[in-house]
Amino acid sequence: MPMQTLPVEHSDPTNAKILAISEDLITGFQRQPFHVIAEQSGVPLETVLERIRAMLEAGVVRRVRQTLLSTKLAHGALVAWKVPEEKLNAAFDFMSQQDPFSGHVVIRSTDAEVSGSGYRLWTTLKVPVGESLDEHATALLRLTGAEEYLLMPANGVFTLGVGHVRRRALEPGDKADEIAEMMTTVPVTLTQEEWDTLLALKEELTLDEIVENPWDGRAAKLGISVERFCEIAETLNAKKVIGRFSTFLEHVKPSATGERVTRFNGLFHWAVPKGREIEAGAEVGRHFCMTHCYWREGGPQFGNVNVMGVVHGTEKPRVMEHKAAIDRHLESIGIPVSYTNVFWGGRSEIKPSEISPIVYKEWHHRHK
Numbered sequence: 090m091p092m093q094t095l096p097v098e099h100s101d102p103t104n105a106k107i108l109a110i111s112e113d114l115i116t117g118f119q120r121q122p123f124h125v126i127a128e129q130s131g132v133p134l135e136t137v138l139e140r141i142r143a144m145l146e147a148g149v150v151r152r153v154r155q156t157l158l159s160t161k162l163a164h165g166a167l168v169a170w171k172v173p174e175e176k177l178n179a180a181f182d183f184m185s186q187q188d189p190f191s192g193h194v195v196i197r198s199t200d201a202e203v204s205g206s207g208y209r210l211w212t213t214l215k216v217p218v219g220e221s222l223d224e225h226a227t228a229l230l231r232l233t234g235a236e237e238y239l240l241m242p243a244n245g246v247f248t249l250g251v252g253h254v255r256r257r258a259l260e261p262g263d264k265a266d267e268i269a270e271m272m273t274t275v276p277v278t279l280t281q282e283e284w285d286t287l288l289a290l291k292e293e294l295t296l297d298e299i300v301e302n303p304w305d306g307r308a309a310k311l312g313i314s315v316e317r318f319c320e321i322a323e324t325l326n327a328k329k330v331i332g333r334f335s336t337f338l339e340h341v342k343p344s345a346t347g348e349r350v351t352r353f354n355g356l357f358h359w360a361v362p363k364g365r366e367i368e369a370g371a372e373v374g375r376h377f378c379m380t381h382c383y384w385r386e387g388g389p390q391f392g393n394v395n396v397m398g399v400v401h402g403t404e405k406p407r408v409m410e411h412k413a414a415i416d417r418h419l420e421s422i423g424i425p426v427s428y429t430n431v432f433w434g435g436r437s438e439i440k441p442s443e444i445s446p447i448v449y450k451e452w453h454h455r456h457k
Contacts, residue, residue: 095140097147099338104140104149106130108336111141115334118155118290118326120319121302122334134301141336142299149338153294154441156332157287160246160274163215163444164222167385167397169208171237177209180233181436184212189443189452190225197356197432204428205391208239211356211432215442217449218276225449228456241385241397245271245367247374248382248398249332259377261407262414269374269382271367277328285311286321287330288445337439353433354401355408358387358394359419360428366395369424373398376418378411392428405433 099108110130119125123141127134144150159165172180177196185194192213199206216225226238247269279287289307298306308318325331361369366384374382379398387394402408412431419426443449 095143097144097149099144099149103132103136104144107132107137107140108338111137111334111336112338113333113335117333118319118322118331119334120304122155123299123301123303125334138299138301142296144336145299146296150336151439152337152441153299153335154292154337155290155334156441157291157444158249158272158330158332159215159442159444160243160272161277161328161330162279162287163217163276163442164220164242165213165215165274165442166222166240166242167383168212168214168226169205169239169241169387169391170210170212170233170235171208172210172233172235174209176234178436180210180235181438183233184210184229185438185440188229189448190215191229192442193437193439195437196435198435199430199432203392203430205358205387205430205432208390210235213442214240215444217444217446220446220449225453228453232456239388239390241387243274243383243385245273245370245384246382247271247370247384248379259411261378261410262418263377264418265375265377267375268371271371271374271384277330279325279328279330283321283325286318287325289318290322290325290331291441293441352403353405353408354399354437355412356432356434357398357400357412357415358391358428358430358432359396359426360387360392360394361396361419361424361426363395365424369396369419372419372422372424373415376411376415392430394428394430 096104099105107126107130111126115122115125123137124134127137141150141153145153181194181196184191195211196209197211214222214226216222222240226240230238289311294303304318305315308315311318359369370382370384373379373396378400380401382398384395385397400408400411
């Protein structure tokens with residue numbers, strides 16, 4: 090069937106079955122990732138391939154790629170920026186379009202003037218190991234006219250996923266039987282061959298690469314056998330620098346027919362007693378609604394927040410119901426919260442952050 094005649098909306102029953110698996114359930118490196126999606130979704134391989142191609146071509150899926158656990162490969166932080174209102178959109182444009190090291194770029198707002206509400210621009214930032222987050226943020230401050238920034242590196246990661254289609258039917262309070270395990274952010278050392286393979290592995294798949302064996306072309310470009318490519322990728326997997334193989338939905342902008350995957354995303358903040366960050370993060374992170382959950386220190390600018398996470402939804406009250414359920418859970422197990430807030434996402438762009446040391450040096454030379 091020609092791609093243009095295939096159903097491409099995420100709500101189509103067959104597409105929904107595929108996406109429920111392919112968004113964030115294919116963990117680690119897989120030699121034949123589309124076979125795994127087919128097996129776990131119960132959709133024939135040929136259909137999986139043609140539907141993912143069609144959704145990618147239509148823009149419903151914005152990218153298909155092997156993700157990395159970049160907390161192991163680069164220094165990273167969530168950054169809150171204080172930008173004069175008249176420069177806010179220009180700063181957003183620069184970071185989303187001209188800074189490859191800024192990933193998520195979001196203009197956020199609060200429902201009331203509270204601690205930290207003056208920080209409207211939020212980004213994720215990564216720089217190669219050995220480089221300085223402060224150096225890069227200072228350059229961005231100069232280039233965008235921002236007044237101030239606050240770096241909030243992750244001390245621990247409890248949840249890191251997407252799964253918008255899978256999460257749509259969740260009830261507030263739905264959670265795993267076990268607490269979330271905290272992942273550390275200690276960088277690893279790679280050989281040059283591992284770096285070369287990693288950088289080839291992480292690039293988005295083109296339409297022509299959505300085939301039974303998507304890594305054949307990547308191995309050929311490196312001049313190595315597919316077997317060697319997969320061996321190195323599996324070594325990287327063992328070093329815990331490989332994330333998931335994922336089809337990323339365009340979850341912010343409407344599709345060509347006006348359908349949206351989500352309408353609201355809330356960045357939740359909780360301040361819990363010092364020394365209980367891991368305990369609280371593990372309890373928040375076990376809730377299925379959380380797409381991200383971290384231990385980050387916000388300092389006095391943000392009410393000394395130390396547990397942060399993101400929830401998406403199509404209705405704002407529903408997102409708040411999820412938060413209320415988490416609040417009740419923390420209270421029920423005796424974890425006090427001295428400050429909590431929600432920063433709502435508005436204009437946003439999401440792209441993978443660059444981690445190449447070569448690209449970093451070239452960028453700073455160009456913008457010095």
